[in-house]
Structures are given as structure tokens and as C-alpha cells.
Amino acid sequence: MENVEYFKDKNVLVLGLAVSGYNAALxxxxxxxxVVVNDFKDLSANPEAQDLEDKGIKVISGGHPLEILKKPLDFIVKNPGIPYSNPLLKRALEKKIKIITEVELAYRISESPIIAITGTNGKTTTTMMCEALLNENRLNGxxxxxxxxxIPASLVAxxxxxxxxLVLEISSFQLMGIDKFHPMIAVITNIYSAHLDYHNSREEYVKAKMAITKNQKESDYIIFNQDQEELVQLVRTESKAKPIPFSRKTELKYGACIKNGMIVFNGEEVMPTDHVLxxxxxxxxxxxxxxxxxxxKGVSNNNIKHAFYKFKGVKHRMQHVETLDGRAFYNDSKATNSLATINALESFSKPVILIAGGLDREExxxxLIPVLKKNVKTLVTFGETKNQLAEVAKKANIDTVIVKETVSDATQAGFKNSQEGDIILLSPACASWDQYNNFEERGDDFIETVKGLGLSI
Known part of the structure; x- marks a missing residue:
């Protein structure tokens, strides 16, 4: 580990337990x-909190008492999901206490080069692709x-x-809490509008995303989507790193693009596009x-091809779950905004029964209307946005619109209203927090329901 001495005898508040907070505290x-750990929830019966206390770490739970800030603090490690509007954080900022997220902590101690990946959509799949490509036939490390x-970055670092x-997927929430964080390679898959309930404005959201490159130098790299003019301009004006573009729509002499059905890098053919399965x-x-x-990173074309032969995607992201009676079920629970759902729907040429809904963010x-008109035969809605999405479906002239309360009920209804050859797709276009702790739980509910349908056939 690097910079070990820096942390000795520092007074630190870890705000929010969860997985990253627990590991940061340890x-x-x-x-x-x-270290003091504080969480708004009552942690009196929480095994991780008990483990921390057994190691001599003080845990305060059941609220965020401002009295915590009376003792001197060198910095706060905050859970990314806690907004800066939180009264305790507002008071900490007034007192000029440094607030970081766990990824900054990971960077400070890491001996390993960091490849940081952000974007509105696609960052998880890109992260997993990078891991697969970099490990294909790897000889060292x-x-x-x-x-x-x-997976907490600090745990691995x-x-x-x-x-x-370290191939680090990093969100805008995490990027708001960096200080010296400095990736050797930064990737921005795309930038659209998202999480405006947290960021208050699109400008703040974009600023958070671009923080990924703020500490990069001329010897570093920033990889970006050439098909987004806004992103091209942002990289040009805000990054010192070597820019390397990629484009799905335009042939490039420098960077990665598609030409005659081949993926090309710097003019050299790497592999056919149909190797992306x-x-x-x-x-x-x-x-x-x-x-x-x-x-x-010097990976050969041959190893890139072999890695993609084996890459079958990421759970909850266009995951093929099962095919039952000629109906293919796909789990895209990670689609927490309209753009992700549009991308999912445009992936299919067959009729789609779309299952959508979730947290109401007043969007x-x-x-969605153009792609609903083109690709969707039936919409089944659930959650807080069920009625709102049903109205959108009517505007798109969808013949069959079904309103249910839960993912399980919606999945069963979708199956009952399907025909052989249909795609049954969970791609919610909304966050999961109205009914679930996270999108993974929502996707698992869908998977379990599909498995149950298989047993009943």
C-alpha cells in the first residue's frame, strides 16, 4: 500500500455504513x-456494525447528530448516496472539513494503475469488458x-x-468526492441527463462526470465518445490527457471505429463486429x-478476439435469462433511465413485451414514445410510475397496456399476453428505490419469477 503514514492518527468520520463504508472503516x-462510523439507520442489530465495535471502532446510528462534528475531524468519508444537502454534511462544509468518497481513499493507497470508467450509460458493461480483455492470456498480475x-475499490487496492x-467503475456521486484521484486511463462512455434529483442541475451532473479527468496529466489518456459533440468539446477544453476517441457512426483515422463490419483501431482491423455477442x-x-x-495496455488483437468470444454480458444488463415456450426473457434491470431503455428496445427486431416502472423522479x-411505437406490442407497468408510463404508452398507440403493482405480477402478466417468438424484456426506465434497495434486487425478482414460470409450464 502507498501513503500509509498519511493516515496514521487521523480523525475520520465514515458517514454511512453499507459495503463501502464498512470496508473504508476497516x-x-x-x-x-x-475512526467513528455514523449511519442514519439503527445499526444495533447489524453484524457489520458489531464487528466494527469489536475492533474498537465507535459506531453511532439512528440519526446524524451534529454533535459528531464538535470533535476535530481531518476528513469525512461519505457514502456516495448521501446528498450534500444532508444537514451534517452542510455543517461540515461550513467548518471546511474535507469530504471524500471511498474511491479517493482507494486511490491514495493503491500501488496499481487505475483505469476509471464513467458515463450515463454503459459504464458497468464497459468495466467488465475491460477486465475480461486485460486478463485474457495475461502473464503478470x-x-x-x-x-x-x-466491489469496494479500497478493499482490492x-x-x-x-x-x-484496477478497472474502476465510478459514478457521478463518487466523483463529487474526489480530491487527488488520478487515473492513468479515464473513459467517458457518454453523457446525457441523469440523477438530477441528486445533482440539482444538469450542469452540476456534467461537472461531476468531467472530474474524472481533472487531475490527469499529458502522459495519461482519456477515451471518449466522438459521436457526442458536447463530450468532444468538454474533453477538448477540460482535459490535459491524451484524447483517444471512439465512434460507432464515423470512420476515424485515429481511435476506434467501425468500418465494413470490422472494429478498427488506428486504421488496423481488430475483429468483426459480430464477435460482440x-x-x-x-x-x-x-x-x-x-x-x-x-x-x-498492449493486449493483442488475438487476445481481444478470444476475450469477446467468451464475454456473455453482465447480470441485470441485457441478460438473457431463459427461453420458455419460444418466448425469450431478458433482464435489463440496470436500465434506470429512458435512454437505457431506448437502447435496449432498439437491440431487438422481434416484437417486444416491455416491463417498465419504478421510482417516480418526476420525469x-x-x-420513449418513438421507440415504443416502433418496437413494443405490449407494455406492462409497475411501481410508482405505473400510471404515468401507461399514459405514455397510450400516446404511443400501444394496443395492450397492463398496469400491475410489482415486477413479479408484471412478469406473469407479460407472459400470459405473449406469443411464441416474442421478447419479454424487463427494462424499467426508472430507478428501483420505490420497492427495492437496488436494481440488483429488482432484477433478481424478475429472474426468480421467470424460473417459477418455467416450473409451471
Whole structure:
């Protein structure tokens, strides 16, 4: 580990337990910091909280008492999901206490080069593609996919070496809490509008995304989507790193693109596009970004091909779950906004029964109308947005619109109203927090329901 002495005797508040907070607290304790953990939930029966207390770490739960800030603090490690509007954080900012997220902590101790991947959509799939490509026939070290995918970066960073790579999926929430964070390679898959309930404005959201490159130098790399003019301009004006574009729509002499059915990098053919086995034009973009990373890291075309032969996608992201009675079920629970659902629907040429709904973020979802008209025969809605999405479906002249309460009920209804050859797709276009802790739980509910349908046939 690097910078171990920096953390010794530091007074640190870890705000929010969860997986990243638990691991951050353990690491800081190991490094000799004086750690206090605070969570709004009552943790009196929480085994992780008990484990921390057994190690001498103070845990305060059941609220965010401002009295915590009376004792001197060197910095706060905050759970990314806690907004800066939280009264305790607002008071900390007034007191000029540094607030970071766990990825900053991981960067500070990491011996391994960091490849950081962000974007509105596609960052998880791109992260997993990069891990697969970098590990194909690798002779020294290993690439580890960490971060927003669910594996705390600090947990892996404390044990990885200079021979390894950390492939870090990083969200806008996490990027708002960086200070010295400095990836060797930064990837921005795309930028649209998302999480405006957290960021308050699109400008703040874009600023958070672009923070991925703020500490990069001329010797580093930034990989970006050439098909987005806004992103082209942002990279040009805000990054010092070497820019390498990728494009699905335009042939490029420099960077990665598609030409005559082949993926090409710097004019050299790498592999046919049909080697990307997961459906969707957006997944071709993810593959282009991952291939640029692989080429920078010296991975051969042959190893890139072999890695893609084996890459079958990521759970909850256009995941083929089962085919029952000629109906193919796909789990795209990670589609938490309209754009992700549009990309999913455009991946299919067969009729689609779409299952959608979730947390109401006061978005109109009317941008779904063109693709609903083109690709969807039946819409089954659920959750807080069920009635709103049903109205959108009517505007799109969808013949069959079914309103249900839960994913399970919606899945069963979709199956009952399907025919052989149909695609039954869970692609919610909404966050999961109205009924679930996260999109993974929502996707697992869908998977279990599909398995139950298989047993009843």
C-alpha cells in the first residue's frame, strides 16, 4: 500500500455504513486512523456494525447528530448516496472539513494503475469488458473490476500490486468526492441527463462526470465518445490527457471505429463486429471503448478476439435469462433511465413485451414514445410510475397496456399476453428505490419469477 503514514492518527468520520463504508472503516482502522462510523439507520442489530465495535471502532446510528462534528475531524468519508444537502454534511462544509468518497481513499493507497470508467450509460458493461480483455492470456498480475459495480475499490487496492490494474467503475456521486484521484486511463462512455434529483442541475451532473479527468496529466489518456459533440468539446477544453476517441457512426483515422463490419483501431482491423455477442448498438460502443483501453495496455488483437468470444454480458444488463415456450426473457434491470431503455428496445427486431416502472423522479418519459411505437406490442407497468408510463404508452398507440403493482405480477402478466417468438424484456426506465434497495434486487425478482414460470409450464 502507498501513503500509509498519511493516515496514521487521523480523525475520520465514515458517514454511512453499507459495503463501502464498512470496508473504508476497516481499512482506516488498520492504517491507524481514529475512526467513528455514523449511519442514519439503527445499526444495533447489524453484524457489520458489531464487528466494527469489536475492533474498537465507535459506531453511532439512528440519526446524524451534529454533535459528531464538535470533535476535530481531518476528513469525512461519505457514502456516495448521501446528498450534500444532508444537514451534517452542510455543517461540515461550513467548518471546511474535507469530504471524500471511498474511491479517493482507494486511490491514495493503491500501488496499481487505475483505469476509471464513467458515463450515463454503459459504464458497468464497459468495466467488465475491460477486465475480461486485460486478463485474457495475461502473464503478470491481474485486472480487477471494482467500484460502483459493488466491489469496494479500497478493499482490492490494499492488496493489489504494481503488476495489477484496477478497472474502476465510478459514478457521478463518487466523483463529487474526489480530491487527488488520478487515473492513468479515464473513459467517458457518454453523457446525457441523469440523477438530477441528486445533482440539482444538469450542469452540476456534467461537472461531476468531467472530474474524472481533472487531475490527469499529458502522459495519461482519456477515451471518449466522438459521436457526442458536447463530450468532444468538454474533453477538448477540460482535459490535459491524451484524447483517444471512439465512434460507432464515423470512420476515424485515429481511435476506434467501425468500418465494413470490422472494429478498427488506428486504421488496423481488430475483429468483426459480430464477435460482440451481447445485443445492441450501444454495446458496440462499449466494446469500442474497452478495445481502446486494451490497445493502450498492449493486449493483442488475438487476445481481444478470444476475450469477446467468451464475454456473455453482465447480470441485470441485457441478460438473457431463459427461453420458455419460444418466448425469450431478458433482464435489463440496470436500465434506470429512458435512454437505457431506448437502447435496449432498439437491440431487438422481434416484437417486444416491455416491463417498465419504478421510482417516480418526476420525469415525463415521453422520449420513449418513438421507440415504443416502433418496437413494443405490449407494455406492462409497475411501481410508482405505473400510471404515468401507461399514459405514455397510450400516446404511443400501444394496443395492450397492463398496469400491475410489482415486477413479479408484471412478469406473469407479460407472459400470459405473449406469443411464441416474442421478447419479454424487463427494462424499467426508472430507478428501483420505490420497492427495492437496488436494481440488483429488482432484477433478481424478475429472474426468480421467470424460473417459477418455467416450473409451471
Amino acid at each position: 481499512l482506516l482502522n488498520r492504517l491507524g486512523s481514529n 491481474e485486472a480487477y473490476a471494482v467500484g460502483n459495480i459493488g 490494499q492488496n493489489s500490486s504494481k503488476k495489477d490494474d 451481447i445485443p445492441g448498438e450501444h454495446n458496440l460502443e462499449n466494446a469500442l471503448a474497452a478495445i481502446v483501453v486494451a490497445k493502450i 415525463s418519459h415521453e422520449d
